[in-house]
Amino acid sequence: MLSKKAQYSFYALKYLAMRFDKGPVLIQEIAESEHLPKKFLETILLDLKGMGLVSSKKGKGGGYYLIKNPADISFAEVVRYFDGAIALLPCATFNYYEKCSQCRDEDSCGMRSVVKSIRDEVVNIMKTFSLQDILDREKKLTKKKK
Secondary structure (H helix, E strand, O other), X not given: OXXXXXXXXXXXXXXXXXXXXXXXXXXXXXXXXXOOOHHHHHHHHHHHHHHOOEEEEOOOOOEEEEOOOHXXXXXXXXXXXXXXXXXXXXXXXXXXXXXXXXXXXXXHOHHHHHXXXXXXXXXXXXXXXXXXXXXXXXXXXXXXXX
């Protein structure tokens, strides 16, 4: 399950992506539109800035804006940043590996092998979806409702 921080980051990114190349957006506007707590959103936007996905401008006409094309921001990239490992077991992760206390031999552990295969499939799927895909699907689903 995605953490609140990861979920809210996607809502903030989606809002900024809808205004891509239209200038900075105030935190208050994002918070109100996406129903996000402003203080928490401030922290998330700073994290997204640290990731190199958004930037900010101070003063009149300031706010946050997307600096990376929505098509170039993968679902996996955001999830990994906010939620860490994309695996069911710590011994089956790429970046957050921890030795499993139950395994006698990791190389012949069936459980680890299956979980690594699941992880590989999930990561590959998550890498194929971008922020642009979220926008496109939302637009498509909204049209279906009408």
